[in-house]
Amino acid sequence: MYGNDFPGEDPPGGLLGEVEAAEAALRAAAQQDRDAAGPGTDLAAYFAQVVDADQKIEPRDWMPEAYRRTLIRQIAQHAHSEIIGMQPEGNWISRAPSLKRKAILLAKVQDEAGHGLYLYAAAETLGISRDELVDLLLDGRQKYSSIFNYPTLSWADVGAIGWLVDGAAIVNQVPLCRCSYGPYARAMIRVCKEESFHQRQGYEILHVLAHGTPAQRAMAQDAVDRWWYPSLAMFGPPDGDSTHSAQSMAWKIKRFSNDELRQRFVDMCVGQAEVLGLAIPDPGLRWNDERQAYDFTQPDYAELMRVISGDGPCNRERIAHRRRAHAEGAWVREAAAAYAAKQRNKKKEMVAA
Amino acid sequence: MNGPFAFTLALGDDALIAAQRLAEWTTRAPEMEEDIALANIALDQLGAARLLLSYAGELEGAGRDEDALAYLREDREFRNCLLVELPNGDFAVTMAKLLVLSAYQLPLYTALAGCPDERLAAIGAKARKESAYHLDHATLWVKRLGDGTEESHRRMQSGIDQVWPYAHELFAARPDTPVDPATLRAEFDAAVGAVLAEATIAVPDSGWAPAGGRDGVHTEHLSYLLAEMQVLHRAHPGAHW
């Protein structure tokens, strides 16, 4: 699960200057000869050609430094989102109301750990180690999707996360399957395939609740009321305020703008909400015949910025939980490493003897 | 409580409570890969629990399904062994618990696969493959922790020391059941003994053999575990989920 709502730059340093420089370099490269069949001597031009032709950039290809760093940042934040995203739903595994729901939820949260690992591996092809990335997360130097800083207060929240949060993530992720960077595109294909069941299970949970007892129905509506606007915010700030969008689109890391994807999500949800018999908490929601799309109320972007900057309801808990698990596991990781070293030495001694 | 019902219920409760404890590790494992592994084992246990509890409900013939048995019984009505309800402790305690549990479940399910009751035989045939994997995984970690660093050795020894007394209850004789657990003890001792020896872990020498789970007399831990597991289901009587 992954949103698009990250701040324009990583807190220390900032990539904006480099992005601009790379953009200029790219433009310059594109002006040069593009007829060469192979990389030749003008690697920047060749890179642009490959991207323009909708081919994939692979780890050993030359790439602009800013492209590499943008991808590392985006893939890492995506991976962090999967790992942190396990917590809000994991919160309900122990209390799932039937054994079937318990099994499904456990499998879903487990999938998210798997997706985090696929994505860390994709980021590693860009020349950074998973350990470094984990440190960046734990130190707060890299972000994760703001949506996971909201609490899961009832079982219906598990349904709302599946329907709305996974739904928004899918709208956001599907275009990433066509991302210009091969390993990321391939990871996304695998993630999207596996996630297809996630949204459906959430929708099913809400459907059962909405057609259950009055208390269950109220629980479902309350969850939708709380998760609707944070889900819209997952697509990030409006296009005018989105610092990285233009360059990422040119590089085909990103394929559609935040607002385009948000609109697509809203249009998708309206009919689904009707089938559920639950209300979308937006009095301004209505069909616009001219635009052939729904008009809707924008999420509170000031709130989004507050949550991103660390002041959401659960930011501190989420990171503290991750830090604790990492710290408490250190002795186990050390033991496994020590054991592996001992076994290797034993083998060497046997060979020597 | 009739014999086949009580027997099946006890196995189902073992698996259910083990799953509940293992799932507590989710988002907390020492490494992300291990988070996935523990969830897999929890899912296996939960799957076996659902098959066993569903069948137990049929054997009882009182119209109780897997959820009625899981969510609507009090702790005194649970028949799981004490081992599975013990808190997870650190990773070494969890691996000690998993080693003992899987080294018991593997020969049990294997024997069950050959028993005359076709339903139990089918469940045994499916679950024994999973148990073999659980035993493999526990073995792998007990060896690494036992023969890893000084700290991990100390923790692994302590984990086995804590868990070992609870192994005896698993093998209490029940000659009137499809598989008498007492007949499995020798295989268990051989398997676990070999693992502990390789892990440089001493087999504890203690005469203490806490028991009572099969009669519904549990540790103080079970009631808390059930309170959490059952809270939502019980708050909405008769609701579907």
Next chain:
Amino acid sequence: MSERGERTDRLGAEGPAPLWEVFVRARRGLAHTHVGSLHAPDAELALHNARDLYTRRQEGVSIWVVPASAITASSPDEKDAFFDPAADKVYRHPTFYEVPEGAAHL
């Protein structure tokens, strides 16, 4: 041993667990296919992790794990000069290949 090999060999006492490339035979009659990579301190753990990570949805598969450091890559177009010093991690290629038909959930 290559530079990368030495680097991997040194790991274990401290530092990150080595990288392994994972190959899975989805079903009988098919070749093992590269499905991705993972970290593990040794081969046995790598195999367990590979089973849990890459075959969560399917039984009856055969898995190979290979130390990434043992892979020699041919890449005639490669221009090493353009890689930054961290590029010795370039063997970390998780390529999440499409799995053949019939193994959709692999």
